Amino acid sequence: MKITxxxxxxxxIESQNKKIAIDPGALFFYWFRFTTVIPKSEWGxxxxxxxxxxxxxxxxxxxxxxxxxxxxxxxxxxMLREIQGKPLMLGPxxxxxxxxxxxxxxxxLSVDETIQLDGMSITxxxxxxxxMILKMGPFSKTVKxxxxxxxxxxxxxxxxxxxxxxxxxxxxxxxxEKEWQKINNPDVLMIPIGGRTIPNTMDEKEALKAVRxxxxxxxxPCHYNGPGLFSKKYNxxxxxxxxxxxxxxxxxxxILGMGKSIDLNNE
Numbered sequence: 001m002k003i004t005x006x007x008x009x010x011x012x013i014e015s016q017n018k019k020i021a022i023d024p025g026a027l028f029f030y031w032f033r034f035t036t037v038i039p040k041s042e043w044g045x046x047x048x049x050x051x052x053x054x055x056x057x058x059x060x061x062x063x064x065x066x067x068x069x070x071x072x073x074x075x076x077x078x079m080l081r082e083i084q085g086k087p088l089m090l091g092p093x094x095x096x097x098x099x100x101x102x103x104x105x106x107x108x109l110s111v112d113e114t115i116q117l118d119g120m121s122i123t124x125x126x127x128x129x130x131x132m133i134l135k136m137g138p139f140s141k142t143v144k145x146x147x148x149x150x151x152x153x154x155x156x157x158x159x160x161x162x163x164x165x166x167x168x169x170x171x172x173x174x175x176x177e178k179e180w181q182k183i184n185n186p187d188v189l190m191i192p193i194g195g196r197t198i199p200n201t202m203d204e205k206e207a208l209k210a211v212r213x214x215x216x217x218x219x220x221p222c223h224y225n226g227p228g229l230f231s232k233k234y235n236x237x238x239x240x241x242x243x244x245x246x247x248x249x250x251x252x253x254x255i256l257g258m259g260k261s262i263d264l265n266n267e
Contacts, residue, residue: 001013001014001015001162001163001165001263001264001265002014002261002262002264003167003188003220003261003262004256004259004260004261005220005222005256005259005261006037006038006039006258006259007037007222007258008023008025008037008057008058008222008223008226009022009023009025009052009058009169009171009172009190009192009222009223010022010023010024010025010037010038010058011023011169011190011222012038012042012046013162015163015165017047018047018048018118018162018163019042019045019047020046020047020048020050020160021038021042021046021048021049021071022049022050022052022158022169023050023051023052023058023059023171024037024038024049024059024060024061024062024065025037025056025058025059025060025061026056026057026060027057036060036061037258038061038065039259040068043064043065043068043069044068044069045069046065046068046069047069047072047118048071048072048074048117048118048120049062049065049071049072049073049074050074050075050122050160050169051073051074051075051076051154052127052155052156052157052158052169052171052172053076053127053129053152053154053155053156053171053172054079054090054150054153054154055129055151055152055153055172056092056150058171058172059092060092061092062092063089063092063101063103066103066104066105070104070105071105072105072106072107072117072118073089073103073105073106073107074106074107074108074109074115074117074122075089075106075108075154075156076109076110076124076156077109077110077154078153078154079108079153079154080099080106080108081099083099083100086102087102087103088100088101088102089101089102089103089106090150090153090154096150097150097153109122109123109124109156110124110156111124111125111126111127111156112124112126119162119163120160120161120162121160121161121162122158122159122160122161123158123159124156124157124158124159125156125157125158125159125168125170125179125180125183126156126157126173126176126179126180127156127157127170127171127172127173127176128145128152128155128173128174128176129145129151129152129171129172129173129174129200129201130145130152130173130174130199130200130201131144131145131151131199131200132151132198132200133198133199151200152172152200155171155172156171157169157170157173158171159183159186165187165188165264166187166188167186167187167190168183168186168188168189168190168214168216169190170189170190170191170192170210171192172192172200172201172223173201173202174195174199174201174202174206175202175206175207175209177209177210177213180210180213180214181213183213183214184214184215185214185215185216185217186216186217187216187217187218187264188216188217188218188219188264189211189216189218189219189220190220190222191207191210191219191220191221191222192207192221192222192223192224192235193207193221193222193223193224193237193239193242194223194224194225194226194234194235194236194237195235196235196236196237197235198234198235200235201223201235203237204237204241204242204245207221207242208246211246211249211251212249215249215251216251217251217252217267218251218252218253218254218262218264218267219251219252219253219254220253220254220256220262221237221239221242221243221253221255223235224237225237225239239255240255243255252267
């Protein structure tokens with residue numbers, strides 16, 4: 001089993017005949033380049049797409065990847081609505097809350113619900129996207145998730161059981177100490193750590209609390225030090241400090257640069 005990281009919360013998990021893409025988004029608002037974080041060269045043989053929430057930078061290309069690969073799509077049930085008798089997803093590139101995008105093969109779930117799909121077990125995990133602080137020069141605006149805001153729409157994490165491994169991806173979320181106690185000793189935990197200056201996710205200290213709760217074997221930090229909103233270092237975090245503290249708990253921690261992979265067979 002190989003895991004490749006592409007920045008933000010974008011991952012590809014490859015195991016036997018499956019190639020799972022998590023959050024196939026874009027370099028959103030970075031010098032107005034809406035480029036894909038998962039290279040197009042990877043799209044064609046993707047078998048499954050998992051979407052953690054409705055921020056465009058996390059699933060900007062989800063429908064395009066699905067069209068290129070005929071992949072099955074998994075998301076929170078609130079990402080889908082029936083419009084004039086047709087099930088439509090919240091449009092990745094539509095402004096505001098517009099449900100416009102059809103998908104051929106989509107599977108929805110809610111928190112604590114489990115679906116069985118192609119030999120995998122996928123359970124929804126409690127996730128809550130924090131507020132976004134949008135800065136342009138001296139001006140800033142705080143956008144809080146809510147019924148009239150797209151930020152964090154349909155937030156959910158995933159507990160994936162695949163080929164004898166358990167992989168947890170939390171998406172963009174604040175800390176949920178009580179709800180995550182049921183997650184015990186996963187093989188891999190993908191966890192955001194970049195909420196120190198913009199509280200849209202956990203910061204390093206909060207993420208360490210989550211690691212103590214779940215006791216994973218391997219931790220991969222994500223959603224930090226990425227480009228976005230005219231900044232080359234959005235959601236800054238100290239990954240080396242985080243790695244040292246994780247290893248003190250007896251777990252391994254892999255710091256992966258964009259496009260870098262880890263082979264679980266060698267861990």
